[in-house]
Amino acid sequence: MQEAFLHYLWKYKKLDLSRLTTTAGETIVVKSVGQHNLLAGPDFFNAQIEIAGQHWAGNVEIHTASSDWFLHNHEQDKAYQNVILHVVWEHDTEVFRKNNTPIPTLQLKNYVNPQLLSNYKQLFNNKSTWINCESQFHTVSEFIVNNWLERLYLERLERKSKIINELLVQSKNNWEAVLFTLLAKGFGQKINNEAFVSLAQSVNFSIIRKLHSNPIQLEALLFGQAGLLEDNHQDAYYIQLQKEYKFLKQKFQLNNQGVLPMQFFKLRPPNFPTIRLSQLAMLYNKHQNLFSKIIDLNDIEAFYNLFKAETTPYWKTHYTFGKTSKQVSKTISKPMVYLLLINTVIPIKFAYAKQHAASNNEELLKLIQQLPPEKNSIITAYNNLQPIAKSALQSQALIQLKTEYCDKHKCLFCAIGNNLISQ
Structure with a gap:
């Protein structure tokens, strides 16, 4: 299980939000997931969360297992003292702040749709292919692909x-x-x-x-x-x-x-x-x-x-x-x-x-868009999956897609990967 996938689940609220509770049984209401932090420090800043009816504003930290908190020495880092919710896939230990107060924990695996999890595993188990979504690429709508290519x-x-x-x-x-x-x-x-x-x-x-x-x-x-x-x-x-x-x-x-x-x-x-x-x-x-x-x-x-x-x-x-x-x-x-x-x-x-x-x-x-698409091995390979390179905009975008997303297995940051996981 990649931690990036857990970030994806939290950021895009791919959870059953109607029945969230902490591992201690307290009701959780997510008002705002916060701002995704890609630098050092907690994973999401300025989240707004109700826990057991009390409103909290602060940061959210995400790990594969609760024990990763100690593995990463967060208990000694001042930057993590304002964490209001610890979001994990597997809860295997309690986590405390420096003043010994427990940090509420949300165990994600209890609230994720099995089909979404299956789609994720299918996508990331195809690393021997040219790109992870090679067998599924043609199933993504032209509208989604074209919008993503323009952004790329x-x-x-x-x-x-x-x-x-x-x-x-x-x-x-x-x-x-x-x-x-x-x-x-x-x-x-x-x-x-x-x-x-x-x-x-x-x-x-x-x-x-x-x-x-x-x-x-x-x-x-x-x-x-x-x-x-x-x-x-x-x-x-x-x-x-x-x-x-x-x-x-x-x-x-x-x-x-x-x-x-x-x-x-x-x-x-x-x-x-x-x-x-x-x-x-x-x-x-x-x-x-x-x-x-x-x-x-x-x-x-x-x-x-x-x-x-x-x-x-x-x-x-x-x-x-x-x-x-x-x-x-x-x-x-x-x-x-x-x-x-x-x-x-x-x-x-x-x-x-x-x-x-x-x-x-x-x-x-x-x-x-008035210029013809470039001709190279990357463009040919994508066109074999789905004929989409109709101009230089698409060919340049496909080069960006291959080198910055597909080659780095950043499917969770890709609109095409997101669509396939969410289907």
């Missing part, structure tokens, strides 16, 4: 905004610099995202601003910091970039010791770091105040036009230095723009609004 998506945005706030502190509240770091991460995608972030953070964004009108210098800066100009290619453009980077390195006192190596292995040529870095350079060549433009836009087509940048001419016939290929215009694709919207644009718009005590949730939900 906003929860995911909250998590991402914390990362953005950390970057803001590092950049002394420079939103343009933070955007550059996040865009670099997006252009690095799954394989090179950490390397691209380390590259972005190795350059003061003021340098990007100074070089924005010179595409060759911008590209030389990024390629040089990425460690991609350290060979001896007999290639005119490569040599030109080397010379430009040598000049920039001396002028701005640059170093790239903390930049992680760029990976080419297992990547399709259009995703090579050479192509992505050139596209990133050209994006900043095209737009000087990219952050303010992103904040002002809300239309998908407008975002596509904003991010519609291609490489410098050299990369139309190259994927790597010194080796020519068939001429292809390497413009940032729509799927790439969608990923930038999902992982960079929408989170930064959310964080910006939040910092300014504004809410743009409806606007962002409308935007994310």
Whole structure:
């Protein structure tokens, strides 16, 4: 029996409230279960309870067994002296305050519906499956699932905004610099995202601003910091970039010791770091105040036009230095723009609004719902249970569901798990 399940029973009043009594036979009337405390101290603060006709206001502590009170040394802790009710699954000993007055005890197992207990055990006995509710997931109504996924998506945005706030502190509240770091991460995608972030953070964004009108210098800066100009290619453009980077390195006192190596292995040529870095350079060549433009836009087509940048001419016939290929215009694709919207644009718009005590949730939900769902193993697996990922909102929410709830067996905190237990 998990203590978290007992918290769930008390918090959501999944009890036969009409006939509650203490282990001493005194009538209990629950006026308020109190505020759930997830930090140190009693489990529920400021509960309102009548015991034997007397009104009590104070805290509630919950344990699997009464003896856990002594196991956790609560009898020595001042924080537990205001506990008005000890809620347990199994009452195996009396518990006293420091002044030797007994703490009333409620034994939960006498008041829980057997079917609810059976549902709980069934859910938590399936840990060998992909997710605990794998065999039952399809039975939950679409209304409950969709409402929960919307909440999960906003929860995911909250998590991402914390990362953005950390970057803001590092950049002394420079939103343009933070955007550059996040865009670099997006252009690095799954394989090179950490390397691209380390590259972005190795350059003061003021340098990007100074070089924005010179595409060759911008590209030389990024390629040089990425460690991609350290060979001896007999290639005119490569040599030109080397010379430009040598000049920039001396002028701005640059170093790239903390930049992680760029990976080419297992990547399709259009995703090579050479192509992505050139596209990133050209994006900043095209737009000087990219952050303010992103904040002002809300239309998908407008975002596509904003991010519609291609490489410098050299990369139309190259994927790597010194080796020519068939001429292809390497413009940032729509799927790439969608990923930038999902992982960079929408989170930064959310964080910006939040910092300014504004809410743009409806606007962002409308935007994310217009984007196609992502394709990965998590989304495929959920869709096999019940086809629900119809937009990027659902796919992002499902990632949040899997990583923060299913993988951690937090079914009691999940609307889907709650529904299955309560059926």
